[in-house]
Amino acid sequence: MTLPRLGGTLFLRLAAVLVLAVLASQAFTLWLTVQQKNDLLARQLYAQVLDTLADYEGLLETLPPEARDRFLSSNNSPTRPHLLPLSQVPPESHVPLGVARPLAGWLTQAVGEPVTVRLAHGERRELWIKVPMLDSHYWLVMPIRRYQPPALLPTLQAAGLMALLSVLAAFALAWRTTRPLTRLASAARELAVGRMPGPLPASGPREVCEVIERFNSMTQALDKTASERRLMLAGLSHDLRTPLTRLQLAVELQDDNGDKAGMLSDIDELSRIVSQFIAFARSEENRPLAPLALGELVDSVLHKFSRDGMVVSWQRQDVNINGDALAMQRLLSNLLDNARHYGAAPFAVSLTRDGAHCRLSVHDHGQGIAPELQQAALTPFERLAAHRGSDGGSGLGLAIVTRVVAQHSGSLAFAYPDDGGFSVTVTLPLLAD
Template identity: 55%
Template sequence: MKIRRWPSLSLLSRLILLVITAVLLTQGITLWLASVERHRLISEQLYNEVLDTLASAEGALDGMSADERDAYLQASNRPDFPQLLPTTADTGLDFRDQTTPMTQTLAQRLSVALGEKIDIRLRRLDGRREMWLPVHVLDQDYWLVMPLGRYSERPVSSLLLASLLASLLAMLLAFGFAWQTSKPLLRLSAAVRELGRGRTPLPLPASGAREIRSLAEHFNQMSHSLDETARERRLMLAGLSHDLRTPLTRLKLLLEMQEASPDQHDMLDDIDELSRIVSQFSDFARASETRPLSPTALSELTDSVATRFTRNGMAITLDLAEGVEINGDALALERLLSNLLENARRYGQPPFRIRLQQQGAYACLCVTDHGSGIAPELREAALAPFERLAAHRGTDGGSGLGLAIVTRIVNQHGGTLDFVDEADGGFTVRIKLLQGGC
C-alpha cells in the first residue's frame, strides 16, 4: 500500500498554516460557547417571563366571571406583549414544525414547573416571531403567546464581525511573527548554499530566537574554521608546488646538459610528469579561490584552448555556437576545459569533439571522446579529490585532481556536471553553466 505524503512546505508556510488553524479553531470554539451561553440566557429569561406572566394573569383573573375575564383579556391582549388567547385561536394558523434546542430545554423546564407536559409551537406573523404554549389559568385552558422579537437564537452580526476582525488581526500579527522567525533561517539556508558551492558566505547576523542566534553563531564559527582550513591548504599546496617546481626545473636542465644516454628520454618524461602533477596541485589550490565574475566570451575561450591542444597533436572537432557568453571567471574556465581535454587525451581515444550550445539560461559545454569512459558505479567517486580509478592507478602518472578541479569550478559558476554515454559509443562530460553567474 502506497502512503501518500503531504507536499513539502517551507517553515514560513507551516507557521502560517498552524496559526490560521489555531485562530480559526479558537474563534469557532469561542462562537460556539457564546452561542450556547446566549441560548441558556434566553431560555432562562423566557422561563422566568412565562412564570411571571402566568402568575400575574392568575392574580388579575381570580374572582372574575367568564364575561369579565373575556373583557379583561380583550383589553389587555396587545401585539408585542404576552397574550392569553382562547384554545380555538390556533385554528387555521401556520406553525413551524421544527423545534430548536433552546425551545426543547425551555419546554422541559416548564413541564416540570407547571406539573404538565408543555409543547412549544413557533410561528412567524408579519415578520414577528411568536411562541405558543398551552397553559391552564384558574382551571381554564388558554394559549399563552410570547413574542420573541427581543430574542434571537443566532449570533448577532456584530459578534461575527468582531470575530472576523479579531481573526484577521491575529493572522496579520502571526504572519509578521512567522516572517521574523523564518527570515534568519532563510539567510542561513542561503549561506549553506553558498558554502556548498565552495564560497565563503558573509557572517550571519545573530538575530531572532535564542536557538536561532546560537545556530547562526555556530555556523559563523564553522564557516570561519572551514575558510581558515581551506586557506591553509591553499597555502600549503601553493608552497609545495613552488618548492617542487624549482628543483624539478634544475633536474631537467642538468639532464638536458648531460651526454645522451639510453635512460635520458625516460627520465625527462618522468620530470615532465612530475611537473604536470605539481601544476595540478597548484590548479587545485587556486580552484578554491573566489574571484569576481565578469562577462566572458565562452565561444572564443573554447576555441583558444582547443587550438592550443591541437598544436600539441590532439585532433579535435569543434561544434561551437557563436556568441555564447557567460558571467564567469575566464582563468578558471580555461583551467576547466584544459583539464577535460587533458583527461580525454590521457584516458580516452579519438575522435575528440567539443560542442558548445546555448540552452535557455545555460551554456552547455560537452567534451566527447571514444575511449572506455567511466563505469557508472565509479562516476561519483571519480569527482572526488585525489581519487584515481583502479584501472589507471600507478600507471598514468596522474594525481586524481583533474575532475575535482572541474567540479569546483562548475560549482562556483552555479552549474552542473553529468556523464553521458553516447549512442555511437562515445563518452561525454557535459557541463551546464548559468549564463548570469550565481
C-alpha cells in the first residue's frame, strides 16, 4: 500500500502514520470487544439451552407419547422457552447473529448431531433451534430479549474520545520531531542565498541532534573560511591601491611622450579591477538590513553618474524595502557600469511597484548578453569572450549583483524589451506595512 504524498512534508507523513496506527488499533479494539461480547452471549445461551433441554426431556419422559403434544401446547408461552413441532415454520425474516455460529457448533457437539440455529424477527426476537428430543425433533424457541448485548454507543463514544486525544498527541509528537528539521531546512536555505545562519539549538531525537551539531560545525567552518578569504582579498586589494596611486602620480608628472595617455588608462583599469575586488569581498559580509527608501537611493546613484557625463532617463516610484543601502548602491552602480561599457545609449532606469514586490530595471540599447551566455555571466571571474582582455574588467560586476540580490531575497532576470535593447530587472520584496 502506497501512502499519498500529503504535501511532501515529513510532518504530515509522520502524523498520518501515527493517526493510521491509532485508528487501526481503535478499530481492532472495537472488533475484539464485539467478539468477546458475542462469545459471552453465546455461552450464556448455550448454558440456558442445555438446561432447558434437560428440563423438557425429564418431563416428557414421564408422559406417554399421546400426552406429550398436549403438554407442549399447554406450555407454549411466548415469554419463556418452549418447544414447537417441526411443522411450525419460523418467521421468514432472518438476519445473521454473531452468536449463531459458535452456539450451533457447541450444541452440535453436545447433542451429537447437526443443530440448526435461526434468529427470527417477528413480533418478538426469538432464537429458533432445531434440537432432538427423545425420539423426535422439535423447535426450541428461546426469547432473547433479556440476552441482548448492551448498546455499543457508550463504547463508541469512549473510543472516539480516545482516538481524538491520541490523534492530537500524534500531531504534537510529529511536530516536536520535525520542528528541528524545519529549522535546519530554513537555515540551509539562508546559507544557499549567501546569508550565514546563527547556531541552531540541538533538539529532537538523537540522530537529528547529531545532524544539527554537524550543520553548526559546518557553518562555523564556512564562516571562518569566508572571513579569511574576505580579509585576504580586501587586504591585498587595499595594498595594491598605494603603489597604483604612486604610479599614477609619477606618470602624470612625466612629460607627454605619446605613451602617457595609454599608461594612465592602464592604471585606471587596474584601479577599477582593484575596486571590484574590494566590492566583491565586501558583498560576502552579512550586514544588517534596515528600512530603505529605494527611490531616494536610486536618485543619489544616478546623480553621481550624471556628474561623469552619463545621461539616464529615470522613471521613479517611491517604494520602501528592507535592505542594505551600501549593497544596493553597489548593485545599481554595477548595472549602470555594465550598461555604459557594454551597452549603448539611450539609457533608462525604472522603479515600479508590482503587488508585494518592486522591480528595478536598467535598460540600454546595446546587444545585451546572448541567452546561452547569461548564466555564465553571473559566475564570479567569468568574462564573456567578446570582452575578455579588452575592457579592463574582472568579471565580478554581475556576480556582485547576484550576491546582493540573493541577500535581499530577490530575483534577477534578463530581457529583450519590445522597443529594442537589453534590460536587467531586479525584483525585491517590499517592506511590510
